[in-house]
Each structure stands twice: as structure tokens, then as C-alpha cells.
Amino acid sequence: MATIKEVAQAAGVSYTTVSHVLNDTRPVSPAARERVLAAAAALHYVPSALARSLRSQTTGTIGMIIPNNTNPYFSEVARGIEDTCYAAGYSVILCNSDDDPAKQRDYLNVLLTKRCDGLIMAALAETDGELLRRRQVPAVFIDRAPEGLEYDVVGIDNLAGGELAGQHLLALGRRRIGCIGGPRELEVSEQRIAGMRRALGGALDQKLFETGDFSSAGGYAAALRLLARPASQRPDALFCCNDMMAIGALRAAAELGIGVPGELAVVGFDDIDLAQFVHPPLTSVSQGTRALGNITAACLLERIAAPDRPPQRRRIAPVLNVRGSSVARHAPSNISPGIIT
Numbered sequence: 001m002a003t004i005k006e007v008a009q010a011a012g013v014s015y016t017t018v019s020h021v022l023n024d025t026r027p028v029s030p031a032a033r034e035r036v037l038a039a040a041a042a043l044h045y046v047p048s049a050l051a052r053s054l055r056s057q058t059t060g061t062i063g064m065i066i067p068n069n070t071n072p073y074f075s076e077v078a079r080g081i082e083d084t085c086y087a088a089g090y091s092v093i094l095c096n097s098d099d100d101p102a103k104q105r106d107y108l109n110v111l112l113t114k115r116c117d118g119l120i121m122a123a124l125a126e127t128d129g130e131l132l133r134r135r136q137v138p139a140v141f142i143d144r145a146p147e148g149l150e151y152d153v154v155g156i157d158n159l160a161g162g163e164l165a166g167q168h169l170l171a172l173g174r175r176r177i178g179c180i181g182g183p184r185e186l187e188v189s190e191q192r193i194a195g196m197r198r199a200l201g202g203a204l205d206q207k208l209f210e211t212g213d214f215s216s217a218g219g220y221a222a223a224l225r226l227l228a229r230p231a232s233q234r235p236d237a238l239f240c241c242n243d244m245m246a247i248g249a250l251r252a253a254a255e256l257g258i259g260v261p262g263e264l265a266v267v268g269f270d271d272i273d274l275a276q277f278v279h280p281p282l283t284s285v286s287q288g289t290r291a292l293g294n295i296t297a298a299c300l301l302e303r304i305a306a307p308d309r310p311p312q313r314r315r316i317a318p319v320l321n322v323r324g325s326s327v328a329r330h331a332p333s334n335i336s337p338g339i340i341t
Contacts, residue, residue, distance in 0.1 A: 002043035010039035062090045062300065063111030064120045066142075067099045071214065071244060072272040073289055074122065077142065080293020081120060088301055090117065099123065099183075112137065118300045138303040140296055143188050152303055154296040154314045156287035158188050161318035162195020162239070165267045165285055168320055169237045170199065172328050174265055178208035178235030180222045180245050189214075189241045192269055196239050208235045212245045219245025223252035227264070236264060237326070243268035243275050243284055250278060250325065265326035271319075280324030287316055 008018045013032055020026040021036040028036070039045075062085050066074045082092045093111065097104035104123070108131065111119060118138040132139060133149070143155035169177050179196060182189030197204045210225055212218035219240055227234050240246035246268030250260060258264050260280055268275060271286030295314060303309070 002040075002045040004045070007036065007039045007043055007045050010043060011035040059115050059117055060090055061114065061116045062092045062118050062120065062297075063095070063107075063114070063116035064092055065095045065097050065104060065107050065111070066122045068096055069094065072274055073242065073244075073270045076272060076289035077293040077296070080290040081297040082293075083290075084294045084297035084301070088297075090301075097123070108132070118304050120296055120300055136307075138300060138307055140300040140303060142292070142296055144186070150311045152299050152312045152314075154292065154299050154316075155188075156292070156316045156318055158191035158318075159195040159198070161269060161285040161287070162192035162197075162241075163199045164195070164318055164320045165192075165239050165269070166196040166199025168283070168322065168326065169239065169265060169267065172237070172265055172326060174237035176205070176208060176235045177237045177239065178210070178226050179204060180210050180212050180219055180226075180238060180240045180249060182212060182214045182241045182245070184211060192241045207233075212240075212248075214242050214244060216244045216248040216251070219248030220252050221248070223249035224256075227252055227256050227258055234258075238264060238266045240266065240268050243270045243272045243282060246282055246284070246325075247274070247278055250280075250282070261324065261326050261328075267326055271321055275321075276323060283323045283326040284321055286319040286321050288319070292316060 004018050004022075005015055008015045011018065011032070013036060017028060017032060018036050018040075021028050021033050022040070062081075064078060064081060066078060069075045069078055078092075078094060085092050093114070093116065095107035095111070097107060108119075112131075112135055116137070118140070119132075120140050120142065122142045123144050140152040140154060143153070143158075166177070177196075177200065179193060181193050184190070193204070208226060210222035212222040222245065223238065226238070238246070238249050240249055246266055249266055253260050253264050253266070260266055266282065268282050268284040270289065271284040272289065275282040275284045295316070299312065299314060
């Protein structure tokens with residue numbers, strides 16, 4: 001790899017002149033600038049990002065830790081984050097924690113070592129809070145910030161989203177409403193279930209409740225346990241705490257010969273792009289995943305620019321997009337958009 005001194009030698013100018021041309025720090029004659037650029041191109045010179053970061057005390061990078069980018073929800077959010085950061089001149093380093101505290105801690109240490117200008121995280125182990133606080137790195141959390149940490153948080157109103165789903169199913173005349181929740185330790189799942197319970201007046205039949213793992217396979221297995229019962233004992237509606245589990249539930253219903261939406265209405269949560277392309281198209285509580293990513297990144301960029309401003313909590317109002325998995329005859333196809341607050 002060519003060095004800046006080799007570029008200077010090839011262009012017949014000084015080392016500092018090359019530096020001024022490449023960093024645009026001082027006027028250089030057009031002829032000298034042209035020779036420097038030509039020499040740099042001929043030698044395939046690549047400026048040192050490390051040297052630049054040492055001079056500016058910034059690296060132009062944002063670190064992001066999410067549980068699993070094979071989940072379309074997180075991949076769509078990550079894309080929104082990347083688009084906004086790229087437009088602002090930042091590169092994004094993506095890490096998958098798999099909800100494993102040890103792996104998450106390792107990645108956090110890696111990102112801190114790389115001196116990222118800011119961090120975006122979907123979760124953080126409680127024991128790592130002190131490390132983050134001590135390093136004083138600008139950070140924003142998506143949905144689930146640990147207790148006791150004064151950081152910016154961006155997310156949807158999960159309670160209101162669960163309530164929207166419950167109100168919709170009740171309006172369809174469904175009364176045996178089942179629920180497939182996510183991992184019990186995840187607050188976002190518990191909030192969505194609480195919203196459903198509130199819509200039902202506090203009555204959520206535990207015999208119609210199953211737990212999944214936010215995957216299609218987990219939703220499929222949970223739905224089989226609920227649906228492989230006599231017709232009088234199985235639910236006539238299912239609320240799944242994310243779309244991937246709802247897609248698994250649709251598969252289970254199809255295998256058991258249970259008609260959707262006739263015998264069983266199904267509602268998911270997240271409204272990933274795939275939701276509108278399964279059969280039947282999935283009704284889902286939308287949190288505008290790409291927009292959520294955009295807002296999260298914008299919040300971090302604001303924090304980097306003004307590190308001393310008070311922490312903010314930004315909540316996105318949910319929207320229920322009604323599709324074929326729960327639509328009633330002659331019912332409208334959607335409910336009016338939510339408002340970002």
C-alpha cells in the first residue's frame with residue numbers, strides 16, 4: 001500500500017502539500033493539486049482512517065448492537081439507521097448479540113475500543129451499564145433501555161399497540177382470543193400482552209396463552225399447541241407479539257385445515273415488509289420500522305452534536321394495518337396512521 005510520502009515523491013511536491021490537497025486544509029495551486037491527485041490515483045493511495053481520527057478525535061463510525069439481523073424487523077430498522085447515518089457522513093458497524101449477554105459485552109468492548117462516535121443498541125445487560133456510563137459515549141437505545149441509565153430511548157408505544165390489536169379482534173366479534181407472547185424476560189413482549197389484556201378488560205384466558213421465541217418456528221409450535229384442540233376449546237383469534245410468530249401461526253392453521261380469517265383471525269406486530277406478501281396477507285400493528293431506524297439515528301446524531309442535553313424518550317404511535325388474516329366482510333382495509341411524538 002502506497003504511503004503519503006510516496007505520493008509526494010511521485011508528484012514532486014512536499015509531504016505537507018499532499019496533506020493539504022487530500023484533506024482540503026489549505027489552498028494549493030491548481031497545477032500542484034492536479035499532480036497530487038494524479039499521483040494518488042496512480043499509486044492507489046488510500047488515506048489512513050486511523051491517522052485522520054487521531055487528528056480530529058472522531059472516527060466517523062457508529063456502532064450498532066442488535067439481537068439478530070436475520071429477523072426482518074431488526075434488518076429493516078438497521079437499514080433505516082444506516083441510511084440516515086450514511087447521509088450524515090457516518091459508517092455503521094453492525095453487531096449481532098443473539099440476546100447473549102456475554103457476546104453483547106464482547107461487542108460493546110470492541111466498539112468502545114474502535115472509538116465509535118456513538119452507539120445504538122437494542123438491549124444492554126445491566127452489568128454493562130457502568131462501563132458505558134464511565135466511557136461517556138453518546139448512545140441511544142431502541143425500545144429496551146436498562147433501568148437506571150439516563151440515555152435516549154426511541155421506540156413504539158407497545159402497550160397501545162397491543163390494545164389496538166385487541167380492540168380490532170373484539171370489533172370482529174371474536175371472543176376466544178388467544179395470545180402467543182415472546183420470551184417472558186423481554187419487556188416489549190410483556191407490554192404488548194398488557195395492551196391486549198387492557199382491551200379485553202383484564203380478561204386474558206391463560207388456557208389460550210402460549211410463549212414463543214419471536215421466530216417463525218416458535219410461533220408455529222405455539223400455534224399448534226393452541227389449535228390442535230377440539231373446535232370448542234381452541235381460540236377463534238390469535239394475537240402474536242411479532243410478525244414472525246404470526247407467520248408461523250398461519251402455517252400451523254393451514255396444516256390443520258383451519259380457515260383464516262373465517263375460523264381464525266390472526267394479528268401480528270411489527271408490520272415487516274413480508275407481512276403483506278404471505279397468504280392471507282397479515283394484519284399487523286405497524287411501528288414503521290424504517291422510520292423507527294431513521295428517527296433513532298437522528299436522535300443519536302443530535303446527541304453527538306449536543307452531548308449535554310437532557311435524555312429524551314421518543315415514542316412512535318402504533319398503526320393497525322388490517323389485511324386478509326383478520327378482515328371482516330365489507331370492513332375498511334386500514335385504520336388511520338399514527339402520529340410520531
